Amino acid sequence: MRPAGQTALLEAARQEFAERGFGSASIRNIAARAGMSLSAMYHYYSGKQELLHALLDEGMDRYFASVAAELDAVGGHDAAPAERLGAVVAATTRFRAEHAARSNILLLEERSLEAERLERYGRRQAEATNLFRDPIEAGIASGEFHTPYPDEARRGVIAMCNAVAQWYRPDGPLTLGSLVDRHVELALTLVEYRPQRSFAARGR
Amino acid sequence: MRPAGQTALLEAARQEFAERGFGSASIRNIAARAGMSLSAMYHYYSGKQELLHALLDEGMDRYFASVAAELDAVGGHDAAPAERLGAVVAATTRFRAEHAARSNILLLEERSLEAERLERYGRRQAEATNLFRDPIEAGIASGEFHTPYPDEARRGVIAMCNAVAQWYRPDGPLTLGSLVDRHVELALTLVEYRPQRSFAARGR
DNA sequence: CCAACCTTCACGAACGATCGTTAAGTTAGA
DNA sequence: TCTAACTTAACGATCGTTCGTGAAGGTTGG
Numbered sequence A, B: 001m002r003p004a005g006q007t008a009l010l011e012a013a014r015q016e017f018a019e020r021g022f023g024s025a026s027i028r029n030i031a032a033r034a035g036m037s038l039s040a041m042y043h044y045y046s047g048k049q050e051l052l053h054a055l056l057d058e059g060m061d062r063y064f065a066s067v068a069a070e071l072d073a074v075g076g077h078d079a080a081p082a083e084r085l086g087a088v089v090a091a092t093t094r095f096r097a098e099h100a101a102r103s104n105i106l107l108l109e110e111r112s113l114e115a116e117r118l119e120r121y122g123r124r125q126a127e128a129t130n131l132f133r134d135p136i137e138a139g140i141a142s143g144e145f146h147t148p149y150p151d152e153a154r155r156g157v158i159a160m161c162n163a164v165a166q167w168y169r170p171d172g173p174l175t176l177g178s179l180v181d182r183h184v185e186l187a188l189t190l191v192e193y194r195p196q197r198s199f200a201a202r203g204r
Numbered sequence C: 001c002c003a004a005c006c007t008t009c010a011c012g013a014a015c016g017a018t019c020g021t022t023a024a025g026t027t028a029g030a
Numbered sequence D: 001t002c003t004a005a006c007t008t009a010a011c012g013a014t015c016g017t018t019c020g021t022g023a024a025g026g027t028t029g030g
Helices: A004-020 A029-033 A036-044 A048-071 A081-098 A100-113 A116-143 A150-167 A176-190 B004-021 B027-031 B038-044 B049-075 B082-096 B099-114 B115-142 B150-169 B176-190
Strands: none
Touching: A004 A029, A004 A036, A004 A100, A029 A036, A029 A048, A048 A081, A048 A100, A048 A116, A048 B027, A081 A100, A081 A116, A081 A150, A081 A176, A100 A116, A100 A150, A116 B082, A150 A176, A150 B150, A150 B176, A176 B150, A176 B176, B004 B027, B004 B038, B004 B049, B004 B099, B027 B038, B027 B176, B049 B082, B049 B099, B049 B115, B082 B099, B082 B115, B082 B150, B082 B176, B099 B115, B099 B150, B115 B150, B150 B176
């Protein structure tokens, strides 16, 4: 279990970074939001950079956990490519919507990382990309996905999911459940998913 | 014609903002990059905020000009919806790739704008969204686009195009021309474009 | 049992550096 | 002589970081 002070600090830093961006964020404000003095913050984190690093790490952990849970729910690596891609798209869309601040930091503040820490983060980002790449390539190989451009389709799907963090508002007209369903459908449309051995139209 | 000093300043500010973000950018660095003193900068722009504002305005002007030119090339508002959407996607993809720094500032630094200037920028952003919305709705109305989710498809197409500014490198394996073509195809796939009165397959 | 000690957690004060901005003055061309 | 273009110098504020201090609480040695 993480100490309460540390959790409060991460939450405060998340808000501050999400609102103003890393460069404009003040660690004095972060400490104040967390209800402690500036120096107390240095007891938990050795500086502004490490605060960002911890935030990105924690965000990545949560994201991978979300996707893994959704993947397990459809049967893990043994599921059909369309099921797996759908699970990844659903988990990603939901994560971007439910953790907008977290996601925006993950997506926008990469450039604020120092060189050494950026290297590690880049590796995790590549893993995240593979979450989409694997089922798409499997679908191409099995003949269920017909897109001639798997790489660009993958990037398109990822971009569509990621953008959710920037525009979706829970109090808007669109239910999160509906959005997730639509994104799954759109992703399957983009990779030109057509079930084999059947001429029946896919359900709407 | 803009004074040379002003142009150099905008270029320097663009680089600095793109590399470090607005918050971390230093106007001293910007002035130095432009080859002038800090105070000389104040002769042209009244401060950091106005520098960002000018940059966003100039970027938007260029973007709209690019799209307008591409739209004109296919026949303007009289062209078929698929042609129009293709033109907008092509122009946007090309713009994001050829003006990556410009685009990233347009896409990421909105939050650094003060309230008053943000209002004006929001209006221009809405106009940009309409560039995609109009042909998509026209395609739905004419029966050539069959997507059940025009709004989410539109957001997906826009996100796909915008993401180009973050990943595309001109020295990479993919030609810009190829990327543009593929994005146009993917966009038409996403809105489920099927030409009317013909069973012939669309060209690949 | 108790005194000495260490670690954890927190504080206020101050460091030097850099920030955005302004003032006052100089130069060069119309 | 007027003005645009540009200079150096300095302003106060805020930045991230460091230092020294000390209260609280558990552990250890005699």
